[in-house]
Amino acid sequence: MERGRGALGPALALVHTGRAPTRAVLTAELGVTRATAGAVAAELEALGLIQVDPHPIAAAGSQGRPSHGLSIAPHGPVVLAAQIHADGFRAALVGLGGRMVATAPGCMTVPADPARIIDAVVEAGAELLRATRRRCLGAGLAVPSAVAEPDGTALNPLHLSWPTGAPVAELFSEALAKSGVLGPGGTPVTGVAGNDVNLAALAEHRHGAGRGARHLLCVATGHRGVGGALVVDGRVHSGSSGLALEVGHLTVNPAGMPCHCGSRGCLDVETDPLAFLTAAGREPGPAVSLLQQSRDLLRSEYADPTVREAAELVVDRLGLGLAGLVNILNPDRIVLGGLHRELLEADPERLRAVVADRSLWGRSGSVPILSGTLDHNSLIGAAEAAWQPVLDDPLAALG
Numbered sequence: 001m002e003r004g005r006g007a008l009g010p011a012l013a014l015v016h017t018g019r020a021p022t023r024a025v026l027t028a029e030l031g032v033t034r035a036t037a038g039a040v041a042a043e044l045e046a047l048g049l050i051q052v053d054p055h056p057i058a059a060a061g062s063q064g065r066p067s068h069g070l071s072i073a074p075h076g077p078v079v080l081a082a083q084i085h086a087d088g089f090r091a092a093l094v095g096l097g098g099r100m101v102a103t104a105p106g107c108m109t110v111p112a113d114p115a116r117i118i119d120a121v122v123e124a125g126a127e128l129l130r131a132t133r134r135r136c137l138g139a140g141l142a143v144p145s146a147v148a149e150p151d152g153t154a155l156n157p158l159h160l161s162w163p164t165g166a167p168v169a170e171l172f173s174e175a176l177a178k179s180g181v182l183g184p185g186g187t188p189v190t191g192v193a194g195n196d197v198n199l200a201a202l203a204e205h206r207h208g209a210g211r212g213a214r215h216l217l218c219v220a221t222g223h224r225g226v227g228g229a230l231v232v233d234g235r236v237h238s239g240s241s242g243l244a245l246e247v248g249h250l251t252v253n254p255a256g257m258p259c260h261c262g263s264r265g266c267l268d269v270e271t272d273p274l275a276f277l278t279a280a281g282r283e284p285g286p287a288v289s290l291l292q293q294s295r296d297l298l299r300s301e302y303a304d305p306t307v308r309e310a311a312e313l314v315v316d317r318l319g320l321g322l323a324g325l326v327n328i329l330n331p332d333r334i335v336l337g338g339l340h341r342e343l344l345e346a347d348p349e350r351l352r353a354v355v356a357d358r359s360l361w362g363r364s365g366s367v368p369i370l371s372g373t374l375d376h377n378s379l380i381g382a383a384e385a386a387w388q389p390v391l392d393d394p395l396a397a398l399g
Contacts, residue, residue, distance in 0.1 A: 005043075005395065007030050007032060007036065007037075007040045008040055008043060008044060008393070008394045008395060009391055009392050009393055009394060010030060011026055011030060011037075011040045011041065011044060012044055012049060012050070012096075012390070012391055012394055013391045014026060014029050014030075015044070015050050015070050015071070015072065015096075015097075016072070016096050016097055016206075016387070016391060017097075017206045017207065017211075018097070018207075018211075020070055021069060021070060021071075022057070022067040022068065022069055022070060023037055023038060023041055023052070023067050023068040023069075023070060024065070024067035025067070026040070026041060026070060041068070041070060044394065045073070047394055047395075047398055048073055048076050048077065048135075049072075049073055049076055049077070049096060049390075049394060050070055050071065050072060050073055050076075050096075051070070051071050051072065051073045051074065052068050052069070052070060053068050053069035053070070053071070054068070055068075056068050057069055072095060072096045072097040072099065073096075075134075076095055076096060076135075077095070077134065077135040077136065077137045078093040078094060078095050078101050078129075078132075078134045078135070078136060078137070079093070079094055079136065079137055079138040079139060079140060079383050079386035079387055080092075080093060080122075080125040080126075080128075080129065080136055080138070080139040080140075080176075080181060080189070080386070081093070081094045081125075081139070081140050081141075081142075081379045081380070081382040081383040081386065082118075082121040082122065082125055082139070082140070082141045082142070082172075082379075082382060083121075083141070083142040083143075083196060083376075083378050083379050083382060084110065084117055084118070084121060084141070084142070084143050084144070084160075085144055085196070085222055085223045085224075085289075086110065086144065086159045086160065086222075086223040086224040086225075086289075086290075087107060087110075087223050087289040087290070087291075088105070088106050088107040088108045088110070088117075089105070089106045089108070089117060089120065089121040089124070090103060090104070090105045090106065090121075090376070090379060091103070091104045091106070091121050091122070091124040091125035091128060092104070092125070092128070092376065092379050092383070093125070093128050093129065093132060093134060093136075094379065094380060094383035096387065097207070098203060098206065098207035098374070098380045098383070098384070100376065100379075100380070101132065101134065102128045102131070102132055103128075103376070103379075104124040104125070104127070104128055106120060106121065106124055108120065110160050110161070110162075111161070112161040112162065112163075113162075114154070114160075114162045114166045114168060114171055115171050115174075115175070118141070118168065118171045118172055118175050119175045119178070119179075121141075122139075122172070122175035122176055122178075122179050122181070123175075123179050125139070125179075125181070126176075126179035126180060126181050129181065136181060136182070136183060136189060137183055137184065137386070137387070137390055137397065137398070138183065138189060138190075138192070138386035138387065138389065138390070138397075139172070139176055139181065139189045139190075139191040139192070139386050140191065140192050140193070140194070140199070140381075140382035140383055140384070140385040140386035141168065141169070141172045141191055141192070141193040141194070141382055142193075142194060142195070142196040142199045142200075142378040142379065142381060142382040143157070143168055143193060143194075143195065143196060144157065144159055144160065144195075144196050144222070144223075144224070144225065144227070145157035145158070145160070145162075145168075145195065146195055146243045146246060147168065147169075147193055147194050147195050147198075148241050148243065149238060149241055151167070151169070152167065152168055152169020152170060152172075152192070152193045153165045153166060153167050153168065153169070154166045154168045154193075155243065156246075156261075158225060158260040158261065158268075159223075159224040159225050159260070168193045169191060169192060169193040172191035172192075172193055173188075173189075173190050173191045175191075176188060176189045176190075176191050184397070184398050184399040185399045191386075192385045192386060192388075194381070194382070194385055195227065195229070196222065196227065196378040196381075197218060197219075197220050197227030197228060197229045197337075197378070198227075198229040198236045198238065198245075198381070199377075199378050199380075199381025199382050199384065199385060200218060200220060200229070200337055200372070200374075200377035200378040200380075200381050201216060201218035201229035201230070201231050201236060201335070201381070202229075202231060202236055202381045202384050202385070203374055203377040203378070203380035203381035203383075203384055204216070204218055204335050204337075204372050204373070204374060204377055205231045205234065206234075206384060207374060207380060208335070208372055208373040208374040208377060209333075209335045209370045209371065209372055209373045210231065210333060210335050213231070213331075213332050213333040214232070214233055214332055215230070215231075215232055215329070215330065215331045215332050215333075216230065216231040216232075216331060216332070216333050216334075216335060217229075217230055217325060217326075217329055217331035217333070217334045217335070217367075218230075218231070218334075218335045218336075218337065218372070219247060219318075219321075219322065219325070219334065219335075219336055219337070219340060220336060220337030220338040220340055220341075220372070221271060221272040221273065221291075221337075221338045221339045221340055222291055222337075222338045222339075222378070223273065223289050223290055223291050224272055224273070224274065224290065225248055225260075225268045225269075225272055226247065226248035226266075226267045226268045226271055226272055226340075227245075227247065227248055228245045228246075228247030228248070228325070229245050230244070230245055230329060230331070247267060247321065247325060248266060248267050248268035249261050249263065249266045249267070249268060250266060250267050250321045250324055250325070251263060251264070251265050251266055252265060252266070252267055252270050252271070252317040252318075252320045252321045253265030253270050253317055256269070256270050257269045257270065257275070267317070267318070267321045270314070270317045271314050271317050271318045271321070271339075271340070272290075272339065273289075273290035273291050273293065273294040273338075273339050274290055275314060276294050276297075276310055276311065276314050276339060276343075277290065277293060277294055277297070279309075279310035279313050279314065280297060280306055280307045280310035280311075281306055281310075282297060291338060291339060294339050294342070295339070295342055298311065298342050298343070298346055299342075302346055311343055311346055311347065312347070312350065314343060315343050315347060315350050315351050315354065316350075316354055318340060318343065318351065318354075319350075319351050319353075319354025319355050319358060320354065320358055322334060322351075322354075322355045322369070323354065323355045323357075323358030323359040324358075326355060326359040326360075326361075326367055327359055327360045331367055332367065332368075333367065333368050333370065334367055334368065334369045334370065335370050335371070335372050336369065336370070336371060336372060337372040337377055341371040341372050344369065344370075344371055345371055348369075351369060352366065352369055355367070355369065
């Protein structure tokens with residue numbers, strides 16, 4: 001019995017990430033008896049977390065014994081996920097399996113006081129909870145800044161006007177309490193906060209293009225700037241205090257534009273949406289985000305020589321940065337997000353050729369470069385951070 005209880009978390013993680021679609025697979029992955037696996041699955045179902053198909057099914061082409069299918073409970077609990085970016089915020093309710101249940105975007109000028117926008121995004125999430133009446137088990141926040149561990153302070157929000165060291169995790173938990181977001185037993189939910197690209201990488205590793213990678217490098221540019229993250233054996237490599245992989249400040253053009261960090265020609269200012277729009281001779285407008293303007297330009301006017309040349313310029317500089325990271329980190333897969341994903345899809349061979357030509361191992365050892373497959377991967381990643389205590393110990397997390 002005690003062994004079965006200890007298997008609840010690993011079993012839930014297997015179903016959560018799609019690695020145990022049947023009870024037979026769960027039995028094999030956990031290395032337990034069929035009876036123990038059945039008891040574990042039944043317990044998770046009783047907790048309202050998964051659903052066990054009562055009708056056994058046989059895998060296609062299989063001659064073995066049919067097995068019960070396992071899936072996420074369709075009306076199970078959720079976590080509140082929130083993301084703040086340079087153009088506003090987005091709140092969402094996310095279930096197990098990375099499933100988005102409801103979402104609410106918000107567009108506003110990000111104030112210098114982080115509490116104001118954190119209050120706004122939490123209230124948007126609380127309204128989603130009231131409207132859906134879903135049970136909430138946690139809350140996660142993604143921010144465009146390195147977040148120090150374990151205190152949850154934003155140390156370099158370069159594209160926001162927040163003060164250095166803003167206590168975002170503490171402000172997030174306070175906002176959750178003010179909005180009446182309660183967890184199991186009616187206790188206030190404690191929020192967790194993390195860097196947006198770190199969380200995006202975690203989401204892609206568990207639910208997207210990074211599945212199965214042992215050393216996954218994720219590089220992305222969203223609304224402003226460039227971020228990077230490394231997932232090693234399923235865990236984000238955050239360094240000694242949460243500040244690892246500030247890839248946006250690799251120099252790729254020594255004579256390039258001044259960067260917010262004080263240097264020049266960093267990936268942060270040479271390969272983000274503003275850099276692309278500027279290279280294409282387009283004046284950014286206020287109506288929609290820089291990211292959306294860049295996407296629209298790539299999709300509708302890529303045949304324009306000026307737009308194509310701008311895209312190639314940004315791709316070449318991105319390739320230089322990725323090649324340097326490949327030399328240092330030796331990842332087995334690279335996943336790109338935001339505008340970088342769009343640039344890869346517009347001309348996949350150019351970026352791959354630059355990385356292969358500039359990396360130490362050359363074409364013979366080139367690393368696969370893939371587009372991220374999750375549209376809101378930072379939000380899904382914020383949800384993953386909130387789900388982690390439940391995945392670690394479902395019984396304790398649910399009280």
